[in-house]
Amino acid sequence: MAYKDVYAAWQADPEAFWMDAAQAIDWDKLPSKALFDENAPLYEWFSDGMVNTCYNAVDRHVENGRGDQVAIIYDSPITGRQAKITYAELKTRVAALAGTLQEKGVEKGDRVIIYMPMVAEALMAMLAVTRIGAIHSVVFGGFASKELAVRIDDAKPKAIIAASCGIEPGRVVAYKPLLDGAIDIAEHKPDFTIILQREESPADLIEGRDHDWADLEASATPADCVPVEGNHPAYILYTSGTTGQPKGVIRHTGGHLVALNWTMKNIYNVDPGDVFWVASDVGWVVGHSYIAYAPLIHGNTTVVFEGKPVGTPDAGTFWRVISEHKVKSFFTAPTAFRAVKREDPKGEFIKKYDLSCLKQVYLAGERADPDTIVWAQEQLQMPIVDHWWQTETGFAIAANPLGIEELPTKLGSPSVPMPGYDVQILDEGGHELPAGELGAIAIKLPLPPGTLPNLWNAEERFKSSYLNTFPGYYETGDAGYKDEDGYLYIMARTDDVINVAGHRLSTGGMEEVLASHPDVAECAVIGVTDTLKGQLPLGLICLNAGTDRPDDEVAAECVKLVREKIGPVAAFKLCVVVDRLPKTRSGKILRATMVSIADGTDYKMPATIDDPAVLDEIRDALQSLGYSQ
Ligand code: COA
Ligand code: AMP
Numbered sequence: 001m002a003y004k005d006v007y008a009a010w011q012a013d014p015e016a017f018w019m020d021a022a023q024a025i026d027w028d029k030l031p032s033k034a035l036f037d038e039n040a041p042l043y044e045w046f047s048d049g050m051v052n053t054c055y056n057a058v059d060r061h062v063e064n065g066r067g068d069q070v071a072i073i074y075d076s077p078i079t080g081r082q083a084k085i086t087y088a089e090l091k092t093r094v095a096a097l098a099g100t101l102q103e104k105g106v107e108k109g110d111r112v113i114i115y116m117p118m119v120a121e122a123l124m125a126m127l128a129v130t131r132i133g134a135i136h137s138v139v140f141g142g143f144a145s146k147e148l149a150v151r152i153d154d155a156k157p158k159a160i161i162a163a164s165c166g167i168e169p170g171r172v173v174a175y176k177p178l179l180d181g182a183i184d185i186a187e188h189k190p191d192f193t194i195i196l197q198r199e200e201s202p203a204d205l206i207e208g209r210d211h212d213w214a215d216l217e218a219s220a221t222p223a224d225c226v227p228v229e230g231n232h233p234a235y236i237l238y239t240s241g242t243t244g245q246p247k248g249v250i251r252h253t254g255g256h257l258v259a260l261n262w263t264m265k266n267i268y269n270v271d272p273g274d275v276f277w278v279a280s281d282v283g284w285v286v287g288h289s290y291i292a293y294a295p296l297i298h299g300n301t302t303v304v305f306e307g308k309p310v311g312t313p314d315a316g317t318f319w320r321v322i323s324e325h326k327v328k329s330f331f332t333a334p335t336a337f338r339a340v341k342r343e344d345p346k347g348e349f350i351k352k353y354d355l356s357c358l359k360q361v362y363l364a365g366e367r368a369d370p371d372t373i374v375w376a377q378e379q380l381q382m383p384i385v386d387h388w389w390q391t392e393t394g395f396a397i398a399a400n401p402l403g404i405e406e407l408p409t410k411l412g413s414p415s416v417p418m419p420g421y422d423v424q425i426l427d428e429g430g431h432e433l434p435a436g437e438l439g440a441i442a443i444k445l446p447l448p449p450g451t452l453p454n455l456w457n458a459e460e461r462f463k464s465s466y467l468n469t470f471p472g473y474y475e476t477g478d479a480g481y482k483d484e485d486g487y488l489y490i491m492a493r494t495d496d497v498i499n500v501a502g503h504r505l506s507t508g509g510m511e512e513v514l515a516s517h518p519d520v521a522e523c524a525v526i527g528v529t530d531t532l533k534g535q536l537p538l539g540l541i542c543l544n545a546g547t548d549r550p551d552d553e554v555a556a557e558c559v560k561l562v563r564e565k566i567g568p569v570a571a572f573k574l575c576v577v578v579d580r581l582p583k584t585r586s587g588k589i590l591r592a593t594m595v596s597i598a599d600g601t602d603y604k605m606p607a608t609i610d611d612p613a614v615l616d617e618i619r620d621a622l623q624s625l626g627y628s629q
Contacts, residue, residue, distance in 0.1 A: 019033070024261050072120045114160075364387050525539045
């Protein structure tokens with residue numbers, strides 16, 4: 001079948017389409033139907049089925065003869081270690097950890113936070129939690145104590161599973177002090193923690209609260225899989241919104257299994273047994289869906305890579321891993337390719353490796369710039385697929401579905417909507433715009449299985465963030481257009497979210513941190529264009545009247561403060577003091593105008609600007625940081 005036929009089949013009968021896809025999942029009790037729309041505009045999928053995530057990702061493969069197949073390849077150029085874990089071994093280890101959690105009182109519906117680097121045990125922790133029907137919330141290791149504390153207070157976990165440390169190029173990041181700090185700050189206290197001790201920096205354990213993973217695993221009674229309802233949350237993943245309070249995206253179990261499994265062949269073009277590698281981090285949605293769950297649900301081998309695209313040890317690492325482990329489909333962020341391209345523009349490293357195993361490459365997390373795509377096409381001579389999705393959707397909204405049909409690539413476009421997504425470009429009044437016209441990108445409700453049904457403990461915020469602007473639609477927060485062939489072009493965010501090295505960050509959250517500095521009266525954080533990371537945050541601060549501290553000193557303190565409060569992942573290193581910020585007459589800060597000035601792009605003088613002369617001052621300040629040249 002061609003893509004257009006598959007899409008048309010979904011459009012004609014979504015219920016039949018998803019019930020058919022659901023057959024690839026092993027249910028303890030089959031759902032009576034796919035869509036549950038009784039509470040529209042809140043929708044759920046497969047609610048009355050009974051199913052277990054871990055059973056589908058691990059146990060069933062052992063039962064079906066894949067026990068000796070490698071499930072996880074751990075490849076860590078940063079420590080020089082590698083490991084291969086078969087499905088049978090994975091089952092034993094996961095069941096043991098799950099048993100430990102149960103023995104310590106974790107039950108169905110309880111939350112467990114996971115704060116770990118890219119080691120195979122991170123996946124085991126996720127699977128162990130879902131095995132017993134508990135709900136995990138993985139927090140990215142690059143977030144600092146305060147961010148972790150915010151998530152602890154929102155998710156109220158009974159337990160936290162962490163590693164003693166993560167390893168970044170040139171430094172060991174001790175996670176345990178960050179975890180201890182977070183538990184101190186948080187109002188909610190977990191009953192206990194489980195710590196994976198790593199030899200690079202073992203942690204001190206607090207008697208009675210902290211437990212050594214290895215000790216627990218050695219003495220555990222294995223736990224069986226606990227079937228849960230199709231609409232039982234498998235996990236909560238926090239993502240940046242417009243404020244410092246992150247949004248807890250919920251993922252329901254049934255739809256998650258069905259949708260992810262469907263994507264593995266249809267989008268990523270792999271069959272069970274093939275090796276699939278995503279160079280990202282389990283702390284992000286890409287890591288949840290495509291390092292952990294989808295490849296395992298589908299019976300593939302997944303690679304857990306603890307390294308960077310460059311510097312661990314060189315720009316050939318990606319190609320080494322692909323050829324060594326026979327990777328068939330590879331997925332990373334455009335920024336990672338930009339980093340490789342910068343060091344190896346002519347692809348000298350690529351020539352050193354036999355990449356005949358590799359059939360296709362996928363990019364997501366940020367807009368894939370045409371230069372990067374063309375470079376990859378020329379170097380690798382295979383399909384390079386840009387695909388567009390979000391934490392909220394959990395899988396691609398638009399892609400080139402190579403497993404169905406390879407559509408022509410159009411540079412700058414993540415291609416066409418996937419089945420399940422009726423994507424429309426709307427004007428401010430919610431009317432559909434013709435091809436070629438830029439507008440808000442919205443998806444007609446219901447969203448497909450596997451997408452967010454709600455936000456954790458925040459139904460009103462769910463509605464106001466996504467559903468209220470365009471009744472009957474989900475508002476993506478992205479702006480863009482469609483061309484005459486139905487290809488989508490994703491151009492910008494419509495909110496204060498920026499994308500730094502494929503990581504989604506809230507400028508509002510950073511502004512909250514800057515505003516907490518005692519000398520800062522007012523501030524704005526904007527996302528400026530960066531050739532490597534796509535965007536970088538840049539802070540403009542106004543000091544309190546009467547402050548006699550040197551500007552540079554306060555700016556440097558602000559940089560330090562963001563690193564301490566949000567974490568190194570914010571990559572907040574640009575900060576400058578200004579006398580005043582450009583505003584409208586009603587007092588709204590003109591952030592978009594400042595972005596245009598910084599990037600040197602054309603802009604229209606806002607008609608409502610209070611005092612146009614401020615823009616010259618802003619230009620000077622930005623020039624002092626190397627922008628607006
Ligand atoms: N734990 C602790 N610190 C972390 C961390 C973690 N898990 N991950 C990143 N950091 C730190 C880094 O050490 C760095 O600190 P520094 O300011 O002291 O240098 C900072 O956070 C920013 O990290 P990063 O964004 O990784 O930038 P980088 O300059 O080290 O590397 C790239 C640049 C392009 C190589 C890198 O960003 C990259 O590989 N990006 C791929 C992104 C990706 O996979 N995105 C997921 C969406 S698909
Ligand atoms: P996240 O939730 O962290 O995955 O970030 C999602 C956001 O990243 C989207 O809303 C887009 O703004 C951006 N994004 C992700 N993939 C793409 C892509 N292929 N093209 C353009 N923007 C993208």
